[in-house]
Amino acid sequence: MKPFWIVFVVLVAAAGGGYYWWNHQAAAKSQGTEASEKAEGKAKGRKGRGGPxxxxxxxxxxxxxPVLIDAVGTVESQHSVAVHPQVSGVLTAVRFKEGDYVKKGQVLFEIDPRPMRAAVEQSQAAVRRDEAQLAQARAQEERLRSLVDKDYITRQEYDVAATSAKSLEATVNANRAALDQAQLHLAYSRIVAPISGRTGSLGVRAGNLVSAGTGGSPLVVINSTRPILVAIPVPQRHLDDVRKQWGSLDLKVEIAADRGEQTLVEGRLIFIDNAVNPATGTILLKAEVPNEKEQLWPGQFLAARIVLRIEPDxxxxxxxxxxxxxxxxxxxxxxxxxxxxxxxxxxxxxxxxxxxxxxxxxxxxxxxxxxxxxxxxxxxxxxxxxxxxxxxxxxxxxxxxxxxxxxxxxxxxxxxxxxxxxxxxxx
CATH class of the missing domain: 2.40.420.20 (conserved putative lor/sdh protein from methanococcus maripaludis s2 fold)
Structure with missing residues (x-):
C-alpha cells in the first residue's frame, strides 16, 4: 500500500504546481497587455498634444x-502750533468747529473781556491824572527858574520843583506803559489763529475758566497742511547720488498711497540732514508738497519715490x-x-x-x-x-x-x- 500512497501524493502535488503555474502566466500576460495598452495610449496622447x-x-x-529711490515717508506739518490763552478768564465763545481749516488772524476763542476792559479804563484815568500833575509841576519849575536867576529864591527851592517835575514825568511814563499792557491783555481776550492750517480736537469748551500760560493742555492744535512735508529716511548708500543730483537741479519726489500704486501728488526735495543715523544707517530727506487738495495728512505713512535721473538706454x-x-x-x-x-x-x-x-x-x-x-x-x-x-x-x-x-x-x-x-x- 505504501507505493500507492506515494504515487498519489506525487500526482496531487504535480497537479497543484501546474495549476499555480498556469494562473501565474495568465496574470502576467494580462498585466503586460494592460501596461502595453497604457503605454501606447500615453504615447498617442503625447503625440496628440504635440510634445513641445x-x-x-x-x-x-x-x-x-528713470533711476529711482523707493522708500517709506512720513507726512509732517511744516508748522504745528498749540494754542494757549495769554490771559486768564472765562471762555465765552468758540468761533470755529473742530477740524475746520482756519486762516491766520481768524478769531478762534473769546474770553470775557470785562476785567481787561476795566483795567484799561483804570490805566487811562491814572495817565490823565499824572499828566495834569506833570503839567503843573513843569509850569512851577519854569516860574522858579526865572526867580532863581535873580536870586529871589534859593537854588534849593528851585531844585525841589525840578525834581518834582521829573518824578511826575516818570510816573506818567509808567502809567502809559501800564495802559499799553492793559490794552494788550484786552486784545488777548480774543484768541486768533497764529497760522493757517487745519484745527484738531478742542481741549476746552465755552464756559470753562482758562488760565494764562503753557502749563495746561492747549485749547486746540493747528497743523499747517498747505504746503506739507514728507520725511523720507533712505539708506546711506544713496547719499552721494542724491547730493550730486540735488546740487544741479530740483529733485522730483513722487508720493503714492502704497508702492506700485498711482502717484497722488508730486513735490521737490528741500532738505538733506547733516548726519547719518548710526542706529539705522539712513539719512533723512524731506520733500515739500503743495498739497492744495489736502491729499496728504500729518502722520500718514506713504510710499515715496525720488527720481534721481533718466537712464537713456x-x-x-x-x-x-x-x-x-x-x-x-x-x-x-x-x-x-x-x-x-x-x-x-x-x-x-x-x-x-x-x-x-x-x-x-x-x-x-x-x-x-x-x-x-x-x-x-x-x-x-x-x-x-x-x-x-x-x-x-x-x-x-x-x-x-x-x-x-x-x-x-x-x-x-x-x-x-x-x-x-x-x-x-x-x-
Missing part, C-alpha cells in the same frame, strides 16, 4: 527709464518674464528648440516693467507667460508655428516662421520644430 510646450517670446527692449522686460530662483532671479530663453535658463540681475522695477542690470545680451528670445510646467531644457515651440507630420508619428513637419519684432510674440524657426519632432520620435 507652446510659448510666446519677446526680445528685451531698450528705452529711457535701459534694458527692460515685463514683470512676468522674471522668475524667482533659489540663487536669484532668472529668465527662460528659447534657443535651439529648448527652454534655456539664464540668470539675470534685476536693477529695479517700475510698475510692471523690470530693468535688467546684467545677464542678457539684448538679442535673446525671452519666454513670457511662462507655463507652470516649464522646466530647464524643456522642448518648446514658439507660438504661431504650424506643421504637418507624414506617416505615423515619424514625419518631419516643415514650418515657415518669421521673426517677431522686439517686444512682440515671435514666430518659430525650422530647426526648433525638427528638434521637437525628433524628441517626439524618441518618446
Amino acid at each position: 510646450v507652446s510659448v510666446r517670446t519677446i526680445t528685451p527692449k531698450r528705452q529711457p527709464m 535701459a534694458m527692460v522686460l515685463p514683470e512676468g518674464a522674471i522668475q524667482p530662483g533659489q540663487e536669484g532671479p532668472f529668465v527662460f530663453v528659447a534657443a535651439d528648440g529648448r527652454a534655456r535658463v539664464k540668470d539675470v540681475v534685476v536693477d529695479r522695477q517700475i510698475g510692471e516693467q523690470v530693468v535688467i542690470a546684467q545677464g542678457l545680451e539684448g538679442n535673446e528670445r525671452i519666454i513670457i507667460e511662462v507655463p507652470p510646467t516649464l522646466a530647464a531644457n524643456s522642448p518648446v515651440v514658439l507660438a504661431g508655428e504650424s506643421g504637418r507630420g507624414k506617416g505615423k508619428g515619424k514625419g518631419k513637419g516643415k514650418v515657415n516662421a518669421e521673426s517677431a519684432p522686439a517686444g512682440a510674440p515671435s514666430g518659430a524657426s525650422e530647426p526648433a520644430t525638427q528638434e521637437a519632432a525628433k524628441t517626439e520620435e524618441r518618446q
Whole structure:
C-alpha cells in the first residue's frame, strides 16, 4: 500500500504546481497587455498634444527709464502750533468747529473781556491824572527858574520843583506803559489763529475758566497742511547720488498711497540732514508738497519715490518674464528648440516693467507667460508655428516662421520644430 500512497501524493502535488503555474502566466500576460495598452495610449496622447510646450517670446527692449529711490515717508506739518490763552478768564465763545481749516488772524476763542476792559479804563484815568500833575509841576519849575536867576529864591527851592517835575514825568511814563499792557491783555481776550492750517480736537469748551500760560493742555492744535512735508529716511548708500543730483537741479519726489500704486501728488526735495543715523544707517530727506487738495495728512505713512535721473538706454522686460530662483532671479530663453535658463540681475522695477542690470545680451528670445510646467531644457515651440507630420508619428513637419519684432510674440524657426519632432520620435 505504501507505493500507492506515494504515487498519489506525487500526482496531487504535480497537479497543484501546474495549476499555480498556469494562473501565474495568465496574470502576467494580462498585466503586460494592460501596461502595453497604457503605454501606447500615453504615447498617442503625447503625440496628440504635440510634445513641445507652446510659448510666446519677446526680445528685451531698450528705452529711457528713470533711476529711482523707493522708500517709506512720513507726512509732517511744516508748522504745528498749540494754542494757549495769554490771559486768564472765562471762555465765552468758540468761533470755529473742530477740524475746520482756519486762516491766520481768524478769531478762534473769546474770553470775557470785562476785567481787561476795566483795567484799561483804570490805566487811562491814572495817565490823565499824572499828566495834569506833570503839567503843573513843569509850569512851577519854569516860574522858579526865572526867580532863581535873580536870586529871589534859593537854588534849593528851585531844585525841589525840578525834581518834582521829573518824578511826575516818570510816573506818567509808567502809567502809559501800564495802559499799553492793559490794552494788550484786552486784545488777548480774543484768541486768533497764529497760522493757517487745519484745527484738531478742542481741549476746552465755552464756559470753562482758562488760565494764562503753557502749563495746561492747549485749547486746540493747528497743523499747517498747505504746503506739507514728507520725511523720507533712505539708506546711506544713496547719499552721494542724491547730493550730486540735488546740487544741479530740483529733485522730483513722487508720493503714492502704497508702492506700485498711482502717484497722488508730486513735490521737490528741500532738505538733506547733516548726519547719518548710526542706529539705522539712513539719512533723512524731506520733500515739500503743495498739497492744495489736502491729499496728504500729518502722520500718514506713504510710499515715496525720488527720481534721481533718466537712464537713456535701459534694458527692460515685463514683470512676468522674471522668475524667482533659489540663487536669484532668472529668465527662460528659447534657443535651439529648448527652454534655456539664464540668470539675470534685476536693477529695479517700475510698475510692471523690470530693468535688467546684467545677464542678457539684448538679442535673446525671452519666454513670457511662462507655463507652470516649464522646466530647464524643456522642448518648446514658439507660438504661431504650424506643421504637418507624414506617416505615423515619424514625419518631419516643415514650418515657415518669421521673426517677431522686439517686444512682440515671435514666430518659430525650422530647426526648433525638427528638434521637437525628433524628441517626439524618441518618446
